[in-house]
Amino acid sequence: MTVADPTLTDAPQPIRGPSALGGGRRRFWYLTWLTARSDYKQRYADSTFSYLWTILRPLMLFGILYLVFTRIVRFGGQIPDYPVILLLNIVLFQFFAESTNRSVRALTARGLVRKMNVPRLMLPVSGVMTVALVSISAILIVFVWILAYGVSPMWTWFLFPVIALAVIAVTLATAVLVSALYVTHRDIAQVWPVFTRLLFYGSTVIFPIEFLPSGFLHDVEVVNPLSPIFVQARVWIIDPHAPGWIEASGSALAAIAPLLSFAAICIAAVLLFRRASRIVAEEL
Numbered sequence: 430m431t432v433a434d435p436t437l438t439d440a441p442q443p444i445r446g447p448s449a450l451g452g453g454r455r456r457f458w459y460l461t462w463l464t465a466r467s468d469y470k471q472r473y474a475d476s477t478f479s480y481l482w483t484i485l486r487p488l489m490l491f492g493i494l495y496l497v498f499t500r501i502v503r504f505g506g507q508i509p510d511y512p513v514i515l516l517l518n519i520v521l522f523q524f525f526a527e528s529t530n531r532s533v534r535a536l537t538a539r540g541l542v543r544k545m546n547v548p549r550l551m552l553p554v555s556g557v558m559t560v561a562l563v564s565i566s567a568i569l570i571v572f573v574w575i576l577a578y579g580v581s582p583m584w585t586w587f588l589f590p591v592i593a594l595a596v597i598a599v600t601l602a603t604a605v606l607v608s609a610l611y612v613t614h615r616d617i618a619q620v621w622p623v624f625t626r627l628l629f630y631g632s633t634v635i636f637p638i639e640f641l642p643s644g645f646l647h648d649v650e651v652v653n654p655l656s657p658i659f660v661q662a663r664v665w666i667i668d669p670h671a672p673g674w675i676e677a678s679g680s681a682l683a684a685i686a687p688l689l690s691f692a693a694i695c696i697a698a699v700l701l702f703r704r705a706s707r708i709v710a711e712e713l
Contacts, residue, residue, distance in 0.1 A: 456548065465556075510580060517663075520567045522659075532604035532608045534611060535608045536612055550702065554604070586666060603694060651679070651683050651687070652686045
């Protein structure tokens with residue numbers, strides 16, 4: 430008597446299609462770390478100064494801006510410890526800008542989505558992780574510069590991981606969002622670098638929030654999810670007497686506006702990326 434195999438049925442078996450976390454979380458994080466580490470090693474492989482560029486690039490930009498805003502425009506002289514505030518803000522913002530700019534084409538650049546069933550979310554996240562690895566040395570140099578400038582260490586320096594995690598969270602959400610948008614809207618590759626440059630010069634990276642005129646520009650900064658990060662980084666790392674985010678935003682109600690903006694970015698990123706991960710191969 431033959432016993433039928435219960436696994437053999439006439440009903441078609443479901444086949445897993447491409448998805449954001451295809452293969453499970455363990456496989457996702459393993460491939461993300463593997464890709465980020467590979468990109469990190471290859472990033473400056475053919476460069477003469479190699480990893481020194483991780484320090485030289487923000488220092489070069491800092492030197493130019495410091496010259497402009499302290500010697501030509503003479504703006505920085507009104508702000509205590511402005512040079513180190515500017516340097517810290519530049520390094521934090523460059524992490525956001527470089528990560529998101531790299532992530533715009535993340536889903537389409539490698540061609541992996543046509544060759545194998547990789548977790549789609551791995552592609553933008555690995556780009557952010559690569560820039561994070563590059564930024565570690567720059568952050569260490571910033572703290573050395575802060576000490577050399579004469580800023581005394583404070584217990585609030587232990588809160589810097591909060592600043593770092595906040596920047597990473599906003600960056601990850603934005604990177605996922607722009608990578609999803611690029612699948613169906615290729616113009617985002619031209620628009621996004623311009624937008625990040627406008628954000629750099631029109632946000633609290635260069636101008637402390639108390640120096641922004643009241644009105645439209647101040648209102649825009651209040652809803653910017655990056656603004657409280659720069660404000661609190663200044664208070665916790667450099668100048669404890671500077672206005673904190675609640676004081677700078679004007680009210681406790683306005684202080685939660687960046688959280689609402691961040692939540693909106695996260696929701697849009699999840700919804701759009703879920704759709705983009707299914708159709709990206711068709712759009713290539």
